[in-house]
Amino acid sequence: MFFYSPNFIVFMIALLIPYFIFKRQRLFLLAAANALFYAAHPEGFIVLFLGMCLLTFGIVHLMTRPRWRWLFWVGIIANVLNLVLFKYTLFALDNLKLVGFQTAWTDSFAESIVLPLGISFYTFEFISYLVDVRRGDSKPTRSFFKFWVFVSMFPHLIAGPIMRGDELFPQLDKLPERRISWSDMKYGVYLFTLGIIKKLVIADQLSPIVKEYFDKGSALTGTESWIASYTFSFFIYNDFSAYTDMAIGLGIMLGVRFADNFKSPYLSGDPSEFWRRWHITLSRWIRDYVYIGLGGNRKGAVRTYLNLFGAMLVSGLWHGAMWTYVAWGGIHGLLQVVHRMSLGLNRISWIAAVRKSRLYRVIAVFVFFHIITWTWVFFHAPSIEMALDMTWKMLHAHADNVVAHPTFLLIVGLFAIHVAEFLLRKYEGAVGRAWRFVPFPLRSAVYLAIVLALIYYSKGDKYEFIYFQF
Structure with missing residues (x-):
């Protein structure tokens, strides 16, 4: 559903009318609209999306208990594997063919894989939410409706911006009283x-x-x-x-x-x-969860350069x-390293x-x-x-x-x-x-x-x- 298609315009008008009339029900209206918007795309795999949403929501609440902290890694691994399965399996199988590994089963499996819509974006939001709650940067919401709205907001669901819990949840809390002016x-x-x-x-x-x-x-x-x-x-x-x-x-x-x-x-x-100007929300995600996670600039110059290069490789992949995407990320990694080195000339x-x-x-x-x-x-x-x-x-x-x-x-x-x-x-x-x-x-x-x-x-x-x- 293109944002500028007649179907979307009708969809948006049908949402805005009750949205302004029934202010107290805005969260439920958004939850339903998000589900309808995603379900309208056959490549969306809404059951998979809802499943990962329920899994992440449940893990976030259980992992806050001392004896269940290990579930954090279950949540991270489950989300990464979900992304890897749909996005990188074909890549792996194609490279295995280059070394002579190919069977009728792998070919059949490869043909059945379809990339779910927006999976890269919502996976990153799930991971950032898990990490932020673990770090104490974000408090877990007790409302699944609110969590669903956070991760599935239809305007940014498919191609970002990549939002974080501490950015969106406070806005959702105030949504029923929010006055939207002319x-x-x-x-x-x-x-x-x-x-x-x-x-x-x-x-x-x-x-x-x-x-x-x-x-x-x-x-x-x-x-x-x-x-x-x-x-x-x-x-x-x-x-x-x-x-x-x-x-x-x-x-x-x-x-x-x-x-x-x-x-x-x-x-x-x-x-x-x-x-800092291009795909800003992805850049800060890579910085906060990959570059800093690898050690950032805290372990000496050589390690800093390796961390910069590694973070940009992740961005490319x-x-x-x-x-070609790996090479693109690697080139940007080298550019970052060279630029960092050149700052010493100042x-x-x-x-x-x-x-x-x-x-x-x-x-x-x-x-x-x-x-x-x-x-x-x-x-x-x-x-x-x-x-x-x-x-x-x-x-x-x-x-x-x-x-x-x-x-x-x-x-x-x-x-x-x-x-x-x-x-x-x-x-x-x-x-x-x-x-x-x-x-x-x-x-x-x-x-x-x-x-x-x-x-x-x-x-x-x-x-x-x-x-x-x-």
Whole structure:
């Protein structure tokens, strides 16, 4: 059920009407809506989802007792195995074939495996909840309805943001008394509309272009490899951040605020800043539960570098069961290590001064954007061989040919839109106040133009959000 499909609009209206009338029943309405939304997707495996939800809920309450603390590991192992079974079994079987292990049973078993919708996201939420309760960072809720709503909130269920108990439970506690103002509704609609525009007008228009280039495989030239990676960079950002914008907008309409997940990542000047701007909730999950769990920076420089590299490998493998994702995570791990090493140069006063200058900032953003653009080749290429082939060709491409390519102007325009979005989100309060002074007929004309444009673009081919596959 696409967020912008007629079915979803009807679903949302049917929920909002009783949601505002029966405030005391909001939690039960959300619980039912979440179940209905997930059940509407045949690949959702709602029985499995409910089973893991009941298992985790039960373990959390039992493990708080001194004699049952060991159940914490049962909960962790059960959730990890559930994810591994559905997401990584095919990967393991494919690699076993490479060493000659293949039977009719393994082939039949492989064909029967289907990846449940949103399993990576809800598994991480289950694990974080178990760990947070064990650490004392979050108190276990006694209401299964509340726990179900926490983990299954339909706006963010399939592709995040990845929420934590201490972020969402306090909001759910106050939900029956929460006053959702007209300003909240307008802001929610604004974010939802912004997401639809990014999805329909940008991401879905870039999708066939990306496919056309990557389908060429080894026939790609160096110039085309750069264009392919540029277009994919803006496709994946606009596609994924569109989902997040719509999810946050829907949450605001329901009286719930989800965590931000993107902050104009292509304006980053280094690897650390990029991961503070890109898929923020996954980045902090990896930091808090993998990097810090491995020891963080508490055991010396070498161990810190290994922990950084290992954490980014986990991030890469989380995205998918392919060696290209592992390589992508490994590259980002190396980038993190090199950046961490380079921070020692800040002890030299003139280097520290240069790094604080505006000119350095502009150069750093320009250079790092191209590094990130190159890393997406490993993320999207169907094989390591193709990614390496594209990398070799990109290294030998002539900048003049890239700039002269007809699609390059589109790339420049997309980066300009990225900057414009950054400015809009940074100053959206001031922009909103200024917008009120625009004459009503002109504002109405702009709203009508947006609606007509979205209707026009919605008639074209529709593509699932790319992060649905993760």
